[in-house]
Amino acid sequence: MKKLTPTIAIDGPAASGKGTLARRLAVHYGFHHLDTGLTYRGVAHALLEANMPLDNEDMACLVAEQLDLGTLNQEVLSAHDIGEAASKVAVMSRVREILVDAQREFANKEPGAVLDGRDIGTVVCPQAEVKLYITASPEKRAQRRHREVEQKGQASEYDQILTDIIKRDERDMGRADSPLKPAENAYLIDTSEMSIETAFTTAVSLVDKALFE
Numbered sequence: 093m094k095k096l097t098p099t100i101a102i103d104g105p106a107a108s109g110k111g112t113l114a115r116r117l118a119v120h121y122g123f124h125h126l127d128t129g130l131t132y133r134g135v136a137h138a139l140l141e142a143n144m145p146l147d148n149e150d151m152a153c154l155v156a157e158q159l160d161l162g163t164l165n166q167e168v169l170s171a172h173d174i175g176e177a178a179s180k181v182a183v184m185s186r187v188r189e190i191l192v193d194a195q196r197e198f199a200n201k202e203p204g205a206v207l208d209g210r211d212i213g214t215v216v217c218p219q220a221e222v223k224l225y226i227t228a229s230p231e232k233r234a235q236r237r238h239r240e241v242e243q244k245g246q247a248s249e250y251d252q253i254l255t256d257i258i259k260r261d262e263r264d265m266g267r268a269d270s271p272l273k274p275a276e277n278a279y280l281i282d283t284s285e286m287s288i289e290t291a292f293t294t295a296v297s298l299v300d301k302a303l304f305e
């Protein structure tokens with residue numbers, strides 16, 4: 093391996109498949125994995141629970157400082173509404189600074205780490221050995237999210253999910269601080285017409301090349 097503690101940076105819009113891919117790559121290489129979306133979701137969830145407005149930056153900073161990356165409950169935080177709330181919290185620069193510091197510390201864990209999010213290759217770990225940008229059409233992403241919610245036995249409306257996904261893309265891509273965009277040297281993988289298996293083998297061959305050749 094070229095470097096002792098390599099980082100694999102994975103970015104992309106909501107429901108692009110980046111989370112599944114990141115988890116599988118982490119298992120494959122024996123690396124740690126951080127879904128950085130959970131850090132923004134964790135802050136949003138705490139504000140919602142405390143009945144605080146989502147745009148109270150001082151309060152959001154306090155919550156962010158106390159966030160323990162080891163206790164983020166994916167089951168609770170994966171709710172669709174918390175994702176929406178997280179993208180509102182994520183526009184606040186001081187909140188981002190605090191969370192990005194914690195994410196960078198995580199990225200230094202040995203023997204290596206996979207981080208997925210919106211700004212990993214551009215802001216959090218611009219030095220990452222390999223950067224992937226995972227995307228898919230809004231319609232495909234809405235279909236996947238709709239199916240996931242239904243499989244959990246919860247009510248889901250495709251049209252509403254598609255509207256939310258388009259709105260979230262606009263918020264994530266249009267914000268002033270760390271907007272979602274591919275890093276200059278990122279490999280683009282469009283999963284619209286691709287199985288997760290094909291996306292995984294494509295990613296492994298790119299990562300192998302970057303880390304071992």
Ligand code: C5P
Pocket residue numbers: 106107128129130132133175178179180182208209210211212260264
């Ligand atoms: O990926 P996930 O849907 O869990 O992310 C929730 C929200 O958190 C995103 O819509 C985005 O606004 C924000 N986020 C971010 N930067 C990251 C990860 C997530 O701004 N690195």
